Amino acid sequence: MSHLTERKEKVCLNCNAEVHGRYCHVCGQENIEPKESFWHLVTHFAYDITHFDGKFFSTLKYLLFKPGYLSHEYLRGRRASYLHPIRMYVFTSAIFFLIFFSMGKEENVIRVTDTSRNAADIVKSLEKKKKNYQESLRDSMPALARKPIEKALAVVDSDLVLIRKDTTAKNSLRSIKGNFNFMGGTAGTDYSNVAAYDSAQAAMPEEQRDSYIERRFVRQNIHLKEAYNSDGSAILKAILKKFKNLFPQILFLSLPLLALALQLLYVRRKKFYYVNHVIFTIHLYCGTFIIILAGMALEGIFRIFGYSAPEWVNVVLTIGGFFYWYKSMRNFYEQRRAKTILKYMLLLFLGLLIMTLLFTIFFIFSAMSI
Numbered sequence: 001m002s003h004l005t006e007r008k009e010k011v012c013l014n015c016n017a018e019v020h021g022r023y024c025h026v027c028g029q030e031n032i033e034p035k036e037s038f039w040h041l042v043t044h045f046a047y048d049i050t051h052f053d054g055k056f057f058s059t060l061k062y063l064l065f066k067p068g069y070l071s072h073e074y075l076r077g078r079r080a081s082y083l084h085p086i087r088m089y090v091f092t093s094a095i096f097f098l099i100f101f102s103m104g105k106e107e108n109v110i111r112v113t114d115t116s117r118n119a120a121d122i123v124k125s126l127e128k129k130k131k132n133y134q135e136s137l138r139d140s141m142p143a144l145a146r147k148p149i150e151k152a153l154a155v156v157d158s159d160l161v162l163i164r165k166d167t168t169a170k171n172s173l174r175s176i177k178g179n180f181n182f183m184g185g186t187a188g189t190d191y192s193n194v195a196a197y198d199s200a201q202a203a204m205p206e207e208q209r210d211s212y213i214e215r216r217f218v219r220q221n222i223h224l225k226e227a228y229n230s231d232g233s234a235i236l237k238a239i240l241k242k243f244k245n246l247f248p249q250i251l252f253l254s255l256p257l258l259a260l261a262l263q264l265l266y267v268r269r270k271k272f273y274y275v276n277h278v279i280f281t282i283h284l285y286c287g288t289f290i291i292i293l294a295g296m297a298l299e300g301i302f303r304i305f306g307y308s309a310p311e312w313v314n315v316v317l318t319i320g321g322f323f324y325w326y327k328s329m330r331n332f333y334e335q336r337r338a339k340t341i342l343k344y345m346l347l348l349f350l351g352l353l354i355m356t357l358l359f360t361i362f363f364i365f366s367a368m369s370i
Contacts, residue, residue, distance in 0.1 A: 003018075003149050004033075005033045005346060006022055006032055006033075007031050007032060007033055009031075011024065011184075012024040012027060012029055012031060013029070013031070013034065014029040015027045015029075019265075021029045023272075024309045029084060029181065038194065044349070055081075055082060055083045056083050056088075056091070058081070058082065059082045059083040059088060060290070062082070063088075063283060063286060064290060066187070066330070066331070067287065067324055067327040067328035067331055068280070068283075068327065068328040068330070068331030068332035069331060070082055070085075070190055070283050071276070071279050071280040071328075072285050072332055073333070074279050075279075085279050085282040085283060085286075088282070088283075088286050089282045089285060089286055089314070091285075091352070092286045092289045092290060093248065093251070093285075093289060095289075095293065096289040096293055097247070099293065099296055100247075100296075101244075101245075102282040103296065107125060115218050119163055119167035122163055122173070123160065123163055123164065125162050126159055126163070126173075127160070128154065129156050130157065130160070132154045133149055133152055133153040133156065135151065136149055136336050137149055137150070137153075154350035159173040166296070191221060191222050193226055194219050194223060197218060197219060197222055198219075199214065202330055217368075220368050222368065224238075224367070224370070236271070238364050238370050239363070239367045239370065240366075242367075242369065242370050243362060243363055243366040246362050246365070246366060249362070250355075250358050250359065250362050251285070253358060254351075254354055254355060254358055255278070255281050255282065255284075255285060255356045256278060256281075257358075258281050258350075258354060259274065259277040259280070259281040260353055261347060261350040261351065262280065262281065262347065262353065263277050264278040264350075265343045265346060265347060265350075266333060266343070269333065271332070280328070280332050283328070284325060284328055287324055287328070288321060288324070290322060291317060291321050291324065292317075292321075295309075295313065295314065295317045296318065298313055300327050325347075325348075326340065326341070326344050329343065329347070331342055
């Protein structure tokens with residue numbers, strides 16, 4: 001409540017409803033004089049900040065030390081005393097990803113090197129590649145389509161001769177330089193540019209051409225080779241950079257899917273609606289964010305003193321995170337320990353499937369959008 005003078009008129013300035021008391025029962029606006037001093041503006045701002053902080057820290061206490069309690073309170077309709085789950089998620093996820101992205105170093109995202117491969121492995125790989133090229137050549141194939149494959153086959157033959165003659169020449173082999181393909185296999189590796197691939201496809205009989213989806217993937221693979229000069233390390237680094245930037249969206253999309261998994265696991269509990277599972281999952285994610293942030297904070301403290309955090313810190317936090325999920329389910333759904341453990345294991349399995357699916361989709365999207 002502010003300390004401004006209450007208006008004598010009992011008509012709300014916001015919605016024109018008749019006011020009974022200090023607040024409008026329709027829109028909730030306080031019926032006070034609209035004129036206010038700068039000092040009143042400052043004190044109102046300070047009150048809002050401290051009020052938010054008070055709610056946040058009291059909510060945080062229950063979130064961390066009474067797993068599942070806040071979801072139970074929300075289910076019972078006791079909501080005014082705590083920070084709304086959506087606001088809690090927005091706040092904690094914003095802090096989490098701000099720190100998460102600030103800690104990562106792009107130059108250390110990935111290192112791709114083939115120096116550990118010995119000559120025998122390279123010979124075996126080249127022989128397999130040669131066999132694949134030979135099998136892909138067909139007598140009925142138009143000359144325009146055969147030409148890039150025959151060219152690639154000649155490069156492989158040349159590299160085989162070179163590596164068998166000099167086992168230290170593995171870094172000079174043209175056929176394995178920048179040999180990254182986000183699709184796997186050899187799709188698109190035989191064409192120098194997209195135009196060459198399109199021409200080869202146009203020259204083929206319609207029944208032998210790649211499908212629409214195959215063309216999209218092959219064209220993108222060729223585009224990446226052109227854009228990054230066939231540097232597999234640079235291509236993979238660019239894809240992972242894009243993928244990392246999409247991580248907040250991945251987690252956000254996983255939230256309703258995990259809530260759906262909970263709906264399936266507790267389908268016989270009629271008092272729980274889908275929205276109740278969503279609220280529970282939001283609190284689960286918020287608690288997990290904070291546990292991970294605690295680990296980052298400890299790591300930062302050790303770095304200040306020039307040390308790396310002991311391995312047992314990560315082990316304790318990881319076990320604590322898994323236990324937090326179990327305890328949250330046990331307290332919120334109020335089932336016996338054996339049932340909760342079983343459903344907890346099923347939830348972890350379903351969660352793994354969901355994250356694998358989302359990671360695959362977003363990795364492909366990342367590769368297709370750069």
